[in-house]
Amino acid sequence: MRTPEEQAIAAAIIELMRGVVYRETQETVWTSLDRFGPAVRDHFGTIGVELVVDDVEGYAYLRSEPSDDEAEELPRLVRRRSLTYNVSLLLVLLRKRLVEFETKGAEGKLVLSHDQIVDLLRVFLADSTNEARVIDRVETTIKQVAELGFLRPLRGQPDQWEVRRILKAYVDAQTLSDYAGKLREYAGAGDHDE
Numbered sequence: 491m492r493t494p495e496e497q498a499i500a501a502a503i504i505e506l507m508r509g510v511v512y513r514e515t516q517e518t519v520w521t522s523l524d525r526f527g528p529a530v531r532d533h534f535g536t537i538g539v540e541l542v543v544d545d546v547e548g549y550a551y552l553r554s555e556p557s558d559d560e561a562e563e564l565p566r567l568v569r570r571r572s573l574t575y576n577v578s579l580l581l582v583l584l585r586k587r588l589v590e591f592e593t594k595g596a597e598g599k600l601v602l603s604h605d606q607i608v609d610l611l612r613v614f615l616a617d618s619t620n621e622a623r624v625i626d627r628v629e630t631t632i633k634q635v636a637e638l639g640f641l642r643p644l645r646g647q648p649d650q651w652e653v654r655r656i657l658k659a660y661v662d663a664q665t666l667s668d669y670a671g672k673l674r675e676y677a678g679a680g681d682h683d684e
Contacts, residue, residue, distance in 0.1 A: 498522040499529050506530070506541065506552050510639055510656050513548035523550055547655040576611070576631040581640060583610045584653050585661040591653075600653040601644065607632055607651060 492500065502522040505511050513520040523530060523543060531541045534552060543550040573581070584602075587610070591600040602610075608628050615624055632651070635641045640657045644650040 495526065499526045499533075502526065502530050503533055506534075506550065509551070510654075511550045512654075520548075520550070542659065544655075544659065547658065549654075549656050549659075551656065551659065574631075574634070576615075576627065577634050577638075579614055580607070580611060580631050580635050581657065581661050583614075584635070584640065585657050588653055588655070588657060602651050602653060604632070604649040604651065 499522065502511075502519050505516060505519045511519050511523065523541075527541070527543065534541050535555075538555050539552050540555045541550065542553055584607075587602065588600055608625070611628050611631065612624070615627065632641065636643070636651075640654050640660070642652045642654055644652060
């Protein structure tokens with residue numbers, strides 16, 4: 491039989507293996523991470539996985555530890571996902587909007603309407619005479635980004651989406667900068683074709 495401490499540590503480990511842990515929605519797990527963080531870190535450290543906790547933004551997740559060139563590399567527990575162009579594009583565009591939101595000093599959560607997300611993507615999607623096909627592609631992309639945990643529909647408002655701050659860990663400032671130039675070039679090329 492487990493002690494209450496062992497039970498709390500085990501529950502935190504299991505929740506982290508399921509995905510990102512958010513302070514606002516998983517308060518019990520967050521409290522366990524706060525109290526027993528070193529034990530959780532040690533557990534994952536033995537298998538080459540790092541616990542990342544962002545107290546400011548209120549999320550925690552797992553990532554593979556960077557490998558040393560000298561050490562024998564362990565198999566990856568945290569799988570890398572290959573993303574489609576549209577999903578990658580939307581992630582970068584959402585991250586850019588998150589930066590703009592924070593730069594303005596806005597408080598709270600960044601919430602975008604379905605139409606705002608469609609407008610973000612439309613600029614970069616190939617022109618098509620079939621508007622329904624474009625909308626279907628955008629819908630699929632939004633659904634995939636939500637499944638990855640970067641967008642969350644607001645309760646009772648299906649056309650409103652919260653941009654989750656975990657996106658900041660996934661698309662860092664350098665990646666955003668690299669993509670911004672490419673996106674400007676792509677959008678500019680599209681303008682000349684018309």
